Amino acid sequence: MRLLPVRPVAPHPARRAGTALLLLTTLLAVTACGSGVASDGPRTTTPSAQTQSPAPSPGADGGSRVREIVNRMDLAQQASSVVMGNVPGTDPASMRVMMSGGFGGFILMGSNMPGTPEELHAMTAALMIDPSLPPLIATDEEGGDVVRLPWDDQPGADVLKAQPADATRAAFAQRGQLLAQSGVTVNFGVVADVAGSPESFIYDRSFGTDPAAAAERVDAAVRGQAPWVSATLKHFPGHGAAEGDSHHMIPSTGMDLATWRAQVAPPFLAGIRAGAPIVMMGHLAYTAVDAQPASLSPRWHQILRDELGFQGVIVTDDLDMLVDSGDAAYADEVADAVRSVVAGSDLVLALDGAGPDTAQKIADGLVAAVHSGALPAARLSDAASRVVALRLDIADRSR
Template structure:
């Protein structure tokens, strides 16, 4: 895959339907050929421009480039220069158009990613068809054999014309590897060797993932710790922030063009004691210290272009007593301070239930809180009966517990990523 941030060929937005296309053009105020990259990229006659303004009069300068828009003699009409629309803008327009066709329940279903067990593609495809979730998480039971067998499985998974299927996997390497053929170096050794070796290892790993049809890797651990007793120590790419930041950036760069990268576990497990699989680890670290000692690897990964960030079930109590995965403040920090504009995904939400903390024993309450906090994808490492969960989330939206705008924002992030994936899988479309 080639990231849209670096693609040079412009993709064409597909037509959803005649009605949708017409409405899109009316709203945008431009011609179809201009919006969708056709031969005629000029603004329509009649004085309207793409931005809804008035086309320049005869002799006036059009656009920043200073090109004149001369009217045909005697026509009384002026042809304005149509502004260039970037590929990212076209993807966004397409995602917005798709969003406008979706019901509330469809939007909410599109925010959930689950695991459906086994190597047989039939039940996985059946779940996709029936529920239309964000995608699927594959674990070891899905890919017990060769990479060729894994590729056969993923090639059978399809959802919607115009939108790619997010097929995610935890492939860090080392002690967290789902693919038997992944024998490449992992964090336990990469943290103590030159940064170039991280790029090499993750490049080979990413190529393996691409060959098996995986499209999302939950695989770049941006946590920092120098404590060998920490459960995350063996998986962290550095023992201090600068070293980890260099390796995280190298890992993300190596995955580019092969698979979407995910940074985890924001805002950082290394500063906490305990394992979030069985508890809610916490720390009293101040925000300023977090910014200097913990944040740099995440910032480096965001700068390198990671498409997803995974939120951990851990609490920095000086910032918010809630686990970061349920914290609006931590989502604000990621978006506003680190400048992340991609997809925010929870760690497995079933871990909250497994923590034994009574406040997080209710699955529906956790899901409602996770969406309201700012997550775009709710992750479950088991099969979830989606219609009842979606109904509960929809009820929370209608009650005002979850703002409708928050659902639209989350769904738009997911649709944008899936559209980007589809264009990568259909070059020239």
């Protein structure tokens, strides 16, 4: 998504994921998954998913709620439910018209931000078509260079990386509360990337160059927000090792998987263990693992599921960034969306790069892909189920 600096020139322990979300560890059969153990050499000391405590057993009621909702959906409704869209501007009526299409979520960008929390709350209320199954209302509120709420004065990673981890937890607790008070339920705001150096593109937005220190602060950021919003870890598998601005290119690295486990993976694993329910896939190519971007890579989705043990919602970064890379292989945003869901993503970000009806075009493309056999129907149902489970979890949290 467009994550260039947007700050205006003028001016508790992590709660367990809700029953509906936890049921997915047993309810869903994840596609494109095989063995999570790589064969590229000895393990590093990075903990694997097998060392984690098992997730609590899901309740039958939560499982039945997800199944009932997804089973009632026709193919077009399932496709719409895995798309998060956007319309520019601050007109609540326009936003409500878009969300009447059954989309799974709405991302608030800089152009959507009004001047006061009250105005923003009126906008988010307009997005709420069905309060019993609320959409995912998201923004990317990192602090520092990336701030959407003009009234968020809490520090970001540029400052927090030099302070004790408790400061990160306190800042993100305040940030999460501000978002929740405005009706935002998802924050794409935890940068889990380990910067390669202070000169790295991602350095100011990351928690630094040391994997252990970054992991401690990612854990704190997730736990601080947990009572208020659903935190998102980004940009998996890690922007720091793949240098360059992914808004305009496909950053790549030849780093092997063993090195990645030791130097890049720890903050993502820490955030997952802290309870983050969403991970964002970056448009980043680790060519020793897969030549294509991670957002389109079945292998990286498999590693995230099987090796790191993540069972929540996998979301793509803005698909328009792939188009803007200039690589002809990624010039079709609808085709990119299909490839990402086939690879294992559950939610696709569809902004307005392909025109005002981008979200609907992508949903239609997913339906067509199922009919053609390019996208297995079970994979789409799996993605819809994960998104629905998170939406139900948010509904439960708001009670």
